[in-house]
């Protein structure tokens with residue numbers, strides 16, 4: 001095959017896909033006023049997302065916090081400065097690690113489930129059935145899912161932050177000789193030093209996870225709605241959803257941090 | 265009356281419809297047969313405006329479907345029921361909620377009126393006993409009957425049936441065929457039926473058309489097709505078919 005044609009074909013598919021996602025997000029915003037009719041679906045979806053992602057998030061967050069404390073602790077020990085361990089773990093958990101791991105886990109558990117569910121609906125004509133009943137799939141299917149993750153991702157992130165910091169404290173106390181009191185005091189001090197009602201690290205992290213939640217749900221819905229060609233198509237939709245979600249989590253995470261810490 | 269006139273449609277890289285012309289007069293059941301993948305489902309989706317033809321006309325009661333705006337499409341779809349292959353029910357809604365869906369979303373009916381109407385159509389298709397069940401837990405035949413109830417709940421003038429007996433045993437198929445004939449006779453619904461089954465075609469059809477390479481290879485009354493010498497007619501209607 002002509003490599004030029006292959007490249008333009010690839011680019012065309014990517015741009016086409018991105019255009020679909022942006023379009024879907026805009027249409028979802030447009031139907032936002034109709035959410036009062038979808039409250040039950042919203043609650044169902046939020047609950048499901050929480051139940052699916054909670055156990056994994058807790059385990060991964062605890063280990064992430066522990067790893068963070070170990071990695072920085074090894075270096076800090078050389079300078080005899082392990083007292084700042086609480087500060088460093090708390091800040092990196094809230095700013096970056098908490099939202100990041102929550103996002104990735106949501107993409108893998110809930111995003112994939114959304115793509116599979118909508119993809120199956122697509123290939124078994126259920127999306128067409130909605131259209132025939134003049135029911136807009138954006139309003140009926142996409143809106144409750146996007147809002148559910150927009151709410152659940154920050155909630156789970158708060159939990160990951162706490163559990164991560166706790167995971168760090170265990171390592172700090174057991175392996176690095178930092179007393180639990182000192183660890184927690186320095187952690188809380190670090191988080192309250194910005195002087196705003198909600199500490200900056202926390203609200204930037206929460207905003208980030210809100211953006212992640214919206215992105216994961218939109219990308220996964222789009223992948224499902226564009227599924228084609230039977231069971232194979234559903235499998236590909238799941239793959240697309242998880243891959244695109246993870247890419248977006250990394251890129252958007254960078255953009256938000258950059259915006260709040262370097263631009264302003 | 266449903267009219268497709270010289271309709272061409274390309275999907276992906278394949279020409280699916282190539283000059284298809286079908287006319288379904290009011291009050292009749294038109295049966296569309298043909299090998300798998302020849303575009304029978306695609307044809308039905310043209311009638312209800314999910315697909316637009318690349319060339320040619322699609323009209324319902326003289327109104328041009330492809331040029332309709334959203335509002336006109338909604339009005340058209342209100343007058344049309346669509347029974348999808350395998351029912352296409354929403355998995356997380358009970359049978360009764362599935363059937364109620366079109367009424368809940370778009371009519372001003374009260375809760376009790378909706379419940380009464382849902383019960384009435386479920387009774388008609390013999391599914392009243394299963395109203396609280398969920399689609400993943402019911403058989404293919406029950407899904408189809410629930411799908412048919414959903415198609416009929418808005419009192420449509422037209423119903424499009426996509427393989428209403430695919431994968432069903434002969435006894436359940438028989439019931440569905442009787443139901444389709446009854447819908448035509450009692451509710452004077454005009455039907456366009458896609459099927460592979462000779463039994464379905466002869467029991468609920470008035471006219472039959474057989475699709476090949478994107479257009480009708482042969483068309484006629486049920487009697488004409490049953491007795492035709494055309495190889496496709498013999499393949500679909502002959503002894504040993506079904």
Ligand SMILES: Nc1ncnc2c1ncn2[C@@H]1O[C@H](COP(=O)(O)OP(=O)(O)O)[C@@H](O)[C@H]1O
Pocket residue numbers: 275276280299300301302303304305306307
């Ligand atoms: N949305 C679509 N996009 C691309 N190709 C499609 C689409 N829908 C159907 N097709 C293709 O059109 C052909 C006819 O499909 P269909 O009408 O479902 O066949 P059948 O006669 O068995 O109902 C198939 O080859 C199918 O792959």
Ligand SMILES: [Mg+2]
Pocket residue numbers: 304305306349426
């Ligand atoms: Mg078909």
